[in-house]
Amino acid sequence: MKGLLLKDTYVTVKYCKNMLIFSLIFIAVSFIAKENILFMLLPLIVSGEIPCALLGLDEQFKWTKYSGALPYSAAQIVSAKYLFGPLYQAFTAVIVFIALIIRVNTIGDVTLLSGAQMIGGVFVISLILPALCLPCCFAFGNVKGRIANIIVMLGLMTVIWNFIPEGEIPDFTAFPVWIVFACAAVIYALSWLISISVYVRRNVKD
Amino acid sequence: MNALEIKDLTKKYDGFTLDSLSFTLPGGCILGLVGENGAGKSTAIMLILDMIKRDGGSVKILGRDNSKEIRLIKEDVGTVFDEVGIPECLNARQIGKIMRGTFKNWNADAFNDLLKRLSIPLDKAFGKFSRGTKMKLGLAVAMSHGAKLLLLDEATSGLDPLVRDEVLDILNDFTRDENHSVLLSSHIVSDLEKICDYIAFLHKGKLILFEEKDVLLSEYGIIHCTEQRLSELDQNAIKHKKITPYGAEAIVKRDAVPRGTEISPVSIEELFVQTAKEETV
Numbered sequence: 001m002k003g004l005l006l007k008d009t010y011v012t013v014k015y016c017k018n019m020l021i022f023s024l025i026f027i028a029v030s031f032i033a034k035e036n037i038l039f040m041l042l043p044l045i046v047s048g049e050i051p052c053a054l055l056g057l058d059e060q061f062k063w064t065k066y067s068g069a070l071p072y073s074a075a076q077i078v079s080a081k082y083l084f085g086p087l088y089q090a091f092t093a094v095i096v097f098i099a100l101i102i103r104v105n106t107i108g109d110v111t112l113l114s115g116a117q118m119i120g121g122v123f124v125i126s127l128i129l130p131a132l133c134l135p136c137c138f139a140f141g142n143v144k145g146r147i148a149n150i151i152v153m154l155g156l157m158t159v160i161w162n163f164i165p166e167g168e169i170p171d172f173t174a175f176p177v178w179i180v181f182a183c184a185a186v187i188y189a190l191s192w193l194i195s196i197s198v199y200v201r202r203n204v205k206d
Numbered sequence: 207m208n209a210l211e212i213k214d215l216t217k218k219y220d221g222f223t224l225d226s227l228s229f230t231l232p233g234g235c236i237l238g239l240v241g242e243n244g245a246g247k248s249t250a251i252m253l254i255l256d257m258i259k260r261d262g263g264s265v266k267i268l269g270r271d272n273s274k275e276i277r278l279i280k281e282d283v284g285t286v287f288d289e290v291g292i293p294e295c296l297n298a299r300q301i302g303k304i305m306r307g308t309f310k311n312w313n314a315d316a317f318n319d320l321l322k323r324l325s326i327p328l329d330k331a332f333g334k335f336s337r338g339t340k341m342k343l344g345l346a347v348a349m350s351h352g353a354k355l356l357l358l359d360e361a362t363s364g365l366d367p368l369v370r371d372e373v374l375d376i377l378n379d380f381t382r383d384e385n386h387s388v389l390l391s392s393h394i395v396s397d398l399e400k401i402c403d404y405i406a407f408l409h410k411g412k413l414i415l416f417e418e419k420d421v422l423l424s425e426y427g428i429i430h431c432t433e434q435r436l437s438e439l440d441q442n443a444i445k446h447k448k449i450t451p452y453g454a455e456a457i458v459k460r461d462a463v464p465r466g467t468e469i470s471p472v473s474i475e476e477l478f479v480q481t482a483k484e485e486t487v
Contacts (some may be wrong), residue, residue: 003307003308005307006300010304011295062287066285068257069280071308
């Protein structure tokens with residue numbers, strides 16, 4: 001598995017460095033547009049895209065097929081993406097947190113605690129995004145998988161809007177932080193297991 | 207020990223079936239898997255590696271069942287696909303580090319020696335290599351972790367003659383150790399004829415011939431004669447005939463034609479093409 005994580009690191013450094021540059025631009029913009037802290041948090045949401053982007057590159061380079069000939073189990077191939085994602089997100093969260101400290105001490109429009117809570121909340125969202133996308137991509141390949149992911153998201157939203165009465169949608173921001181994190185972790189773990197299961201069943205052709 | 211034992215291996219897709227493939231590759235030998243595009247060569251290799259689910263049959267690699275111990279088995283197998291599968295941004299140095307974290311028996315010295323021998327630059331990105339160099343790097347990886355069996359899927363196609371020859375030399379060197387074996391699939395039959403000990407003809411998903419190369423070449427030959435002379439021969443001796451206004455040409459079984467008949471050597475390519483045509487008819 002070490003080899004898979006190292007490969008993803010090299011590929012991220014090479015192909016996703018633009019993402020890092022844009023993240024720094026977003027943070028800079030958040031300092032210029034003083035009242036808009038959202039720009040500072042955007043890099044965290046974007047970082048949730050990394051695992052699916054890496055999977056797309058794997059397919060493009062035929063690594064998906066090649067890795068099948070290496071001594072890795074299907075579970076390890078899937079797990080590498082599920083481990084690398086949060087590692088990259090944590091790295092981005094550290095950068096955003098440093099920006100927050102600077103903001104607290106310069107602009108001062110947010111406290112360290114409330115800023116940290118916002119970072120935590122967005123970190124959870126950035127975990128949920130790949131948790132929804134990865135099983136679709138592992139099952140159908142990157143292109144079809146992303147389409148399937150959009151259909152799943154639209155389906156979920158339709159259910160929420162049409163079948164849950166207004167006022168009964170729980171306000172997650174009112175929950176204790178640890179419950180929100182625990183829910184996200186459970187969703188992420190379930191997604192991980194589903195991805196392993198679908199990848200084992202998939203016939204890798206290219 | 208046999209490097210590969212395949213029995214009744216079957217895989218069904220819509221419109222294509224790899225049908226009851228059976229053959230054995232003895233240790234220390236090179237087997238050429240010949241077949242037209244879409245004959246099932248890549249499917250066979252992916253089934254051997256348990257990368258796709260089989261619909262029937264069994265595969266033993268180096269005496270071990272591939273459905274039970276495939277991860278351990280892959281430590282002893284080096285694979286090169288027609289498109290090697292390495293991300294284009296990586297250089298040989300990074301690939302070495304990745305493989306050190308992948309194979310238990312990764313031998314960095316052997317890898318570096320092979321890179322030197324094959325003139326592969328250490329710091330140039332894989333995507334900037336020529337197809338030949340990409341293939342050589344794939345081979346270097348496959349041969350640097352103590353593999354006992356190499357599986358090469360169309361590894362020589364698209365290479366210029368000089369690089370192809372170099373690759374074939376490397377494979378020849380590899381099989382000097384009697385524990386080392388190679389399965390090489392290709393539709394460039396002349397490559398296989400140069401180095402293979404065994405030849406398997408795969409046509410439309412069926413194994414139509416599996417034989418030692420030398421036996422094939424000694425069993426069959428080509429005669430050039432008149433149409434009249436050809437009609438006088440035992441028709442069972444004739445595998446294929448072509449009659450033109452200038453005379454007749456036929457692939458014949460050497461031991462079934464009268465002594466004294468002038469017989470020229472037949473190439474594996476001619477044999478494959480005619481055998482495949484026979485099967486199609």
